[in-house]
Each structure stands twice: as C-alpha cells, then as structure tokens.
Amino acid sequence: MNRIVGTGIAVPPTVVDNGLLSRCMSTTDEWIVQRSGIRQRHVSPDTWRMLQRLAEAPDKPAFMDSVFAQGLDGCIDSSMTVTDLALEASAMALKAAGIRAQELDCIVESSTLPDLAYPHTGCVLQGRLGLTSTPAISLQQGCAGFVYGLAIADQMMRGGMYRQVLVVGAELLSSAFDYTDRGRDMAVLFADGAGAAVVRAETGNRGVISSHLHSDGTMIDALSGELCGSSTFPPVSKKKIDDGRARPRMNGRQVFVHAVRRFREVILECVEANGITLGDVDRFVVHQANLRIIEAVGDALGIPPDRFFNNIERFGNTAAASVPIALHEALAAGAIRDGDLVMLASFGTGLSWGANMIRW
Ligand code: UT7
Numbered sequence: 509m510n511r512i513v514g515t516g517i518a519v520p521p522t523v524v525d526n527g528l529l530s531r532c533m534s535t536t537d538e539w540i541v542q543r544s545g546i547r548q549r550h551v552s553p554d555t556w557r558m559l560q561r562l563a564e565a566p567d568k569p570a571f572m573d574s575v576f577a578q579g580l581d582g583c584i585d586s587s588m589t590v591t592d593l594a595l596e597a598s599a600m601a602l603k604a605a606g607i608r609a610q611e612l613d614c615i616v617e618s619s620t621l622p623d624l625a626y627p628h629t630g631c632v633l634q635g636r637l638g639l640t641s642t643p644a645i646s647l648q649q650g651c652a653g654f655v656y657g658l659a660i661a662d663q664m665m666r667g668g669m670y671r672q673v674l675v676v677g678a679e680l681l682s683s684a685f686d687y688t689d690r691g692r693d694m695a696v697l698f699a700d701g702a703g704a705a706v707v708r709a710e711t712g713n714r715g716v717i718s719s720h721l722h723s724d725g726t727m728i729d730a731l732s733g734e735l736c737g738s739s740t741f742p743p744v745s746k747k748k749i750d751d752g753r754a755r756p757r758m759n760g761r762q763v764f765v766h767a768v769r770r771f772r773e774v775i776l777e778c779v780e781a782n783g784i785t786l787g788d789v790d791r792f793v794v795h796q797a798n799l800r801i802i803e804a805v806g807d808a809l810g811i812p813p814d815r816f817f818n819n820i821e822r823f824g825n826t827a828a829a830s831v832p833i834a835l836h837e838a839l840a841a842g843a844i845r846d847g848d849l850v851m852l853a854s855f856g857t858g859l860s861w862g863a864n865m866i867r868w
Contacts, residue, residue: 509715510665512705512866514607515836516600518593519701519823522556523548526696531563533692540696545799549699549824551682552588554580559687568688576686576749586683589623591632593702594678597832598637601674605706609637612706613670615644616661618653618828619678620857621735622646633676650731651795651856652721653677653828654703658852658864659719661707671709677828678702684733686755694758697798699824703832714846714867720777721862727766731758731857763859767797770861771805775853778863784849786811789865791844795854796820796830817843827856844868 525548526537540546551559558580565571578584594617602609615637617630624632628646649656654677661673679702685695707716733756734748748754771794779786792815794802799820806813817838826833831854838844848868855861 509710509713509717509867510662510707511710511715513708514601514603514605514706515832515839516597516602516604516704517702517833517836518596518600519550519833520552520556520588520593522551522553524551524556524559528559528563529687529696532559532568532687533689533695535692535696543798543800544697545818545820546697546824547821551700552586552680554586554588555682555700562687569690572686572688576754577746586680588680590619590621590678590680590702591623591629591636593680593700594619594629594633594676594704595636597678597702597704598633598674598676601704601706605708607672607706609639612639612642612672612674614661614664614673615642615676616647616657616673617644617676617678618647618649618657620648620650620653620827621679621681621684622648629678649828649860650858651797651825651827651830652854652858652860652862654831655719655852655854655862655864656721656860658705658707658716659721659862662716662719665707665709673707674704675707676702676704677830677832679827679829681827684735684756690752691755693760694756697825699826701823701826701829701833703829703836705832705835717865717867718778718781719862719864720774720781722770722774723858723860725858727859729759730762730766730859733757764798764801766859767801767855768804768808770855770859771801771853772808774861774863775805775809775851778851778853778865782865788849789815789851790848791838791850792816793831793834793838793850793852795856796823796834797825797855830854
C-alpha cells in the first residue's frame with residue numbers, strides 16, 4: 509500500500525489576530541469567533557504590513573484601491589510567494605521521510621493562486637527543489653487540492669508508475685482579498701500556509717485504502733475569482749479592478765449549505781465503500797473551512813466532536829494547505845497513532861470535494 513511516511517508544514521511568521529482585522533473593517537472578534545471559530549491566521553509579510561497601514565488609514569476603501577492598483581509604496585512584487593511556502597513544507601516532509609528530493613519519482617502540487625499564470629507552481633517548486641527531470645503536476649483544485657493530490661498520487665503508484673511521490677497543498681491567498689468592509693465576508697476566513705507529505709509504496713496493510721472525488725461545475729458562482737483568468741480580455745485591467753471583479757467572490761450561505769451536505773455525503777460514501785461504520789474511524793481530519801461547518805457535519809452524522817482534529821482557531825482557512833497542516837499537527841499531537849483508521853475530507857471552490865481513507 510501507499511503510505512504517508514513524512515509530513516511538513518510552513519506558515520508565514522506574520523500573524524494577524526481578529527483585533528487587527530477589526531481595525532481595518534467593520535467586524536469584531538466575537539463575530540469572527542462565533543461564525544467561524546478563527547482567532548488568528550498567518551498571512552504573508554506583505555499582507556501583514558499592508559494591514560498595519562490599512563488600520564491607520566482614514567479612508568480605507570481608497571487606501572485598499574491604491575494598494576490593488578499600485579501595490580504598497582509602489583511595490584507590486586511579493587516578497588513571499590506560494591512556492592516559498594511549498595518549498596519549506598516540502599523540505600520538512602522530505603527530511604521527515606528521510607529522503608532527498610532527488611529520490612522523488614513525481615510531485616503533485618495544488619494551489620488556488622499560482623506564482624505565475626504559467627508555468628504551473630508544481631514546476632516552479634520542482635526547480636526550487638533542485639530537480640531537473642522529475643515530473644511535476646499541478647492541480648488548481650481549491651480547498652480539495654490535497655485530497656485530490658493524494659488520490660492521484662495513490663492511483664499512479666498503484667498502477668506501478670511511481671514508488672515515491674511528494675504531495676503538496678500550498679496557498680498564498682491573502683494578497684487577493686479586500687480587507688475593507690467590501691470584502692469582510694472572505695477576508696476574515698482565508699489565510700496563507702503550506703502542507704506536504706511524502707507518499708511511499710510499501711508492502712503491508714498500512715496506507716491509503718480508498719479515495720472518493722467529486723465536483724459540481726454548475727456551482728462556480730458560489731466561490732470564484734477571475735483575477736488573471738482567460739475569461740476576460742485583457743486578463744487584468746483597471747476597469748476589472750474598478751468593478752471589483754479582480755477580487756475573490758463568495759456566496760457564504762450557499763457555500764456553507766453545500767459544504768455540510770457534500771461533506772456528509774462523501775464521508776458516508778467513504779465508510780460505505782469500505783464496508784465499515786463511522787464508529788470504526790478513529791480520527792477525522794477535514795478541511796478547516798469553518799468550525800461551524802465541521803460541527804454541523806458532526807451533528808448530522810452523530811460523530812462526537814473529539815474525533816475531529818481541528819486547528820482552525822490558529823490558522824484560519826488555508827484552502828489546499830488546510831488538510832495537510834491539520835494532518836501534520838494531529839500527528840505531532842499524538843492524535844493519530846499507528847494502526848488508526850483516519851479519514852481526510854475536503855470541500856471547496858469548483859465546487860470540488862473528496863475524501864481519503866487511510867490505515868495509519
Ligand atoms: O473553503 C470553503 C470556502 N468557504 C467557506 O467555507 C465559507 C462558508 N460560509 C461561511 O463560513 C459563512 O457563511 C460566513 C462565515 C462567510 C458567514 O456567516 P453566516 O452566518 O452565513 O453570515 P451571513 O452570510 O448570514 O451574514 C450575516 C451578516 C450579514 O449582514 P446582514 O446582511 O445580515 O446585515 C453580513 O453582511 O454578517 C455580515 N458579515 C459580517 N459581519 C461582521 C459578513 N462578514 C462579516 C464580518 N464581520 N467579517
């Protein structure tokens with residue numbers, strides 16, 4: 509079976525609590541904690557610097573518009589990229605697995621916002637790892653990125669194509685949000701970070717047992733971002749920025765309802781496919797989108813809260829990075845032990861969702 513033999517994470521050193529956000533937009537610590545369970549999140553140093561200035565700005569929308577149009581102090585290049593985070597998490601996972609990057613057969617990476625429109629972030633990461641011919645695949649699978657990546661890696665390995673694959677979920681999302689009242693529904697939720705895992709083909713009955721993937725492309729308007737997409741000409745324009753179309757959009761209530769429904773369905777599909785019951789699963793490590801979503805799923809399925817491993821309080825929603833970050837922390841905390849049955853599950857833009865069953 510194909511087993512996760514090393515994990516790693518990376519988050520920017522710069523932390524933003526709900527208090528700072530409350531000085532940038534009309535929100536409160538109480539609102540954010542009650543609605544999402546988030547108390548703080550890590551964001552890139554650029555976003556952190558920007559938020560310090562936004563908090564003091566007398567005209568916040570005008571300040572935010574000028575940042576979108578000209579960058580902070582006229583600087584439009586990021587000092588940290590999503591690949592920086594992916595690289596750090598990957599290096600930690602490789603070290604934990606006891607291998608060098610050169611021993612990888614393939615990289616499967618997922619990020620919502622890439623470093624560049626092209627080439628894809630998997631290739632940028634591969635080069636930064638010092639590799640020159642290892643295949644690199646990028647998924648743009650949103651929050652479900654790691655679950656999809658693990659499924660793809662597992663299937664390629666089951667087919668005998670590869671023996672050792674690096675799966676990465678990495679996000680630097682904070683640069684895209686409007687941190688004024690105009691974007692407060694999303695800006696308080698999402699954050700930056702990366703998680704990685706080395707998957708190795710081994711004999712024995714420990715490893716990925718099954719994966720279950722789904723998408724619903726009729727729901728793209730529920731959670732989308734045009735940014736530099738090919739759906740507009742030119743891809744980036746002042747008009748697009750002025751119309752607010754360059755920023756992410758979300759129908760929070762719609763996403764919430766679908767998240768609870770799809771999590772419920774895929775968790776049941778995963779246990780039924782394996783001929784087991786929910787009570788047989790020792791630990792659920794699910795996408796840290798919103799604590800209320802996780803609680804609603806637990807209530808709907810009768811899963812006790814203590815069987816979920818949650819860390820959203822400290823990291824917010826890091827999209828594709830959230831499941832591997834939570835998995836890494838669950839392992840470090842001793843919340844997953846050898847022999848445990850672990851289910852990973854995620855849901856996000858697409859809409860896309862899925863689950864992996866793993867014998868640890
Ligand atoms: O990875 C998957 C991605 N997305 C998600 O998981 C998000 C899923 N959705 C959610 O988590 C929730 O819908 C939110 C946390 C976004 C919002 O919670 P809600 O309980 O669904 O609130 P709501 O959308 O019903 O909004 C309630 C009010 C609105 O004001 P009015 O229209 O009732 O006057 C919002 O404008 O809360 C307002 N609001 C805020 N107030 C304070 C929206 N954002 C904020 C904010 N602070 N940050």
